[in-house]
Every structure is written in structure tokens, then in C-alpha cells.
Amino acid sequence: MGCSTGNQAVRRFRYRCFASAALVIVFAFVAAASFRLLHPHGVVAYLVAILPALPILWALVAVGQYLREEVDEFQRALHVEYLLWGIGGTLGVTTVWGYLEDFVQVRRLDLVYIYPIFWLFVALAMPVVRRRYR
């Protein structure tokens, strides 16, 4: 999340997010390579498949940690608002898309896109919400 203050909570959040993003790339590569070269089966296949999702789950935890660690209550309120926009936007888009898939056979939305869609709405909400408090 974009933060204008440079406090410790923000710095920790940024570090966790960058680390998480880097791990997603590494784990996605490892998972893809494992399936291509090692052809895992059974439980191992499931574990390897969810490997890239683990840093994403960590990033979600990092959001919670940031909200808990942020001492500036106004910044915290702003970020909660961004997240609500992200949740609302994602629910709205995926619901509409779901009905489009059912009735007019639009391209199927892969579930892995939901996470980036959420952050896209969070990013779009930032200037809108900030302008309100300017």
C-alpha cells in the first residue's frame, strides 16, 4: 500500500511486501520447474502446487501486521478504507464476471487473477480516498 509517512510500520510493511513478491516469483519458478521435470504425485504435488501461494498468504498477514503496528490512526483508517475498496471492487468485478461466464460464455477468469485484481482496486482507491482528505 502506498504510504506517505516513513514510519517503522511502513518500512516493515514494504520490506515484507517486497520479500513476499520476490518469493512468489522464486516459488512459481520452482513449482513450474518441479512439475515439468520431476512430475510430482499425490500430496507432494499438492504441496508444490500451493508453494507460490504461500508468500501471497504471508503478504496478507503482513497487511494485518501493518494495521496493528501503524501508530498513526489516521493512516490506519486510510489503509482500512483502501482495503475495503479493494474488497468491494474485487467482489463486484468477480460477481459480474461470474454471471457473464454463466450466461454469455465470456472467457473463464482464472482464480489466480483475483489477488492482483484486489491490489489493482486498492491502488485505484488510494488517490480517490486521499483527495477526500486533502
Added chain:
Amino acid sequence: MKNRLKVLRAERDWSQAELAERLEVSRQSVNAIETGKFDPSLPLAFKVARLFGLRIEEVFLEDSDQ
């Protein structure tokens, strides 16, 4: 909720940034509170009042008090 933050700050010749530093919040927070767009929590409101050496109701005013 209305408040006298801007007047109190001006009396002490403090910028928003200076007040923010004293309150340990961001300048945007001070601006949002000052313009009445964000209501501070009770602990922060007490902190503001204490900083100015006033009672909380001398800094923050209910809308019906206007």
C-alpha cells in the same frame, strides 16, 4: 466534530508539521483533524488537549455547540 486546532496552533506559531511531530502522527493526520474531516480517537484527542494544556472540550467541540 469541530475543533480549535488551527487557532491553537497559530497562537503558538506551530506549523502542521511541527504539531504532527509533537503528537507523533503524520502531517496529513493533523490536516485531516484540523479540517474536521477525521475525528481523532479519544486517546489522541486527550493527547492533543494535553499538549495545548487545555481540557478536551476546550479543543474539540460538538457540532451542537456551534
